[in-house]
Amino acid sequence: MKIFIDSGDIAEIKEAQAMGVIDGVTTNPSLLSKAGKPTKAAIAEICEVVDGPISAEVVGVEAQEILREGRELAAIHENVVVKVPLIDEGLKAVRIFAAEGIKTNVTLCFSASQALLAAKAGATYVSPFVGRIDDISGEGMDLIQQIVQIYGNYGFKTEVLTASVRHPVHFVQAAMIGAHVATLPLKVIKQLLKHPLTDIGLAQFLADAKKIPQS
Numbered sequence: 001m002k003i004f005i006d007s008g009d010i011a012e013i014k015e016a017q018a019m020g021v022i023d024g025v026t027t028n029p030s031l032l033s034k035a036g037k038p039t040k041a042a043i044a045e046i047c048e049v050v051d052g053p054i055s056a057e058v059v060g061v062e063a064q065e066i067l068r069e070g071r072e073l074a075a076i077h078e079n080v081v082v083k084v085p086l087i088d089e090g091l092k093a094v095r096i097f098a099a100e101g102i103k104t105n106v107t108l109c110f111s112a113s114q115a116l117l118a119a120k121a122g123a124t125y126v127s128p129f130v131g132r133i134d135d136i137s138g139e140g141m142d143l144i145q146q147i148v149q150i151y152g153n154y155g156f157k158t159e160v161l162t163a164s165v166r167h168p169v170h171f172v173q174a175a176m177i178g179a180h181v182a183t184l185p186l187k188v189i190k191q192l193l194k195h196p197l198t199d200i201g202l203a204q205f206l207a208d209a210k211k212i213p214q215s
């Protein structure tokens with residue numbers, strides 16, 4: 001399973017990259033609004049840090065505008081993936097991007113029917129937002145299960161990118177279901193690693209190591 005960091009903060013991205021477990025980055029306008037720099041500059045900087053897919057989101061909502069913005073974002077670096085909202089105008093643009101060889105991440109997916117249409121349009125990735133479904137008392141992971149099954153039934157190449165991940169249980173469940181990717185905030189990446197028995201065991205080994213005769 002691939003792990004992306006979900007952040008527009010270059011310091012966070014560098015920290016995650018240094019851990020050696022990051023395959024790519026996802027951003028969105030909300031995340032980049034905190035970065036304090038223009039979108040293209042922020043994306044270019046991220047591309048210098050992580051050598052993998054970097055999702056950069058358009059803000060247009062009409063196909064022609066999405067295409068213009070997306071081509072500009074894709075021109076920043078070969079690793080840029082154009083993030084497009086899951087609306088009818090977005091899917092029109094996704095089909096054209098696919099024909100041009102521009103990779104897409106179709107975002108704001110909240111239903112299996114939306115995900116099926118994104119795959120038919122030729123999306124590289126689809127991003128179901130599990131945390132936001134849980135936030136309104138739904139079961140975000142049911143959506144991941146449905147999409148993975150549907151894509152498998154028909155051999156769609158679109159990758160399921162589990163987004164809006166709030167905690168390690170989301171990550172483990174997505175991996176068990178077989179989602180291709182999970183994008184995680186830095187906080188959750190760190191939580192994946194933490195286990196009190198590891199810390200206790202290490203402290204004990206280090207203490208015992210001091211008792212070993214040196215010669």
Ligand code: E4P
Pocket residue numbers: 006026027028107127129131132163164165183
């Ligand atoms: C990533 O692609 C999504 O934009 C992001 O995971 C959304 O997360 P949120 O629901 O925590 O804002």
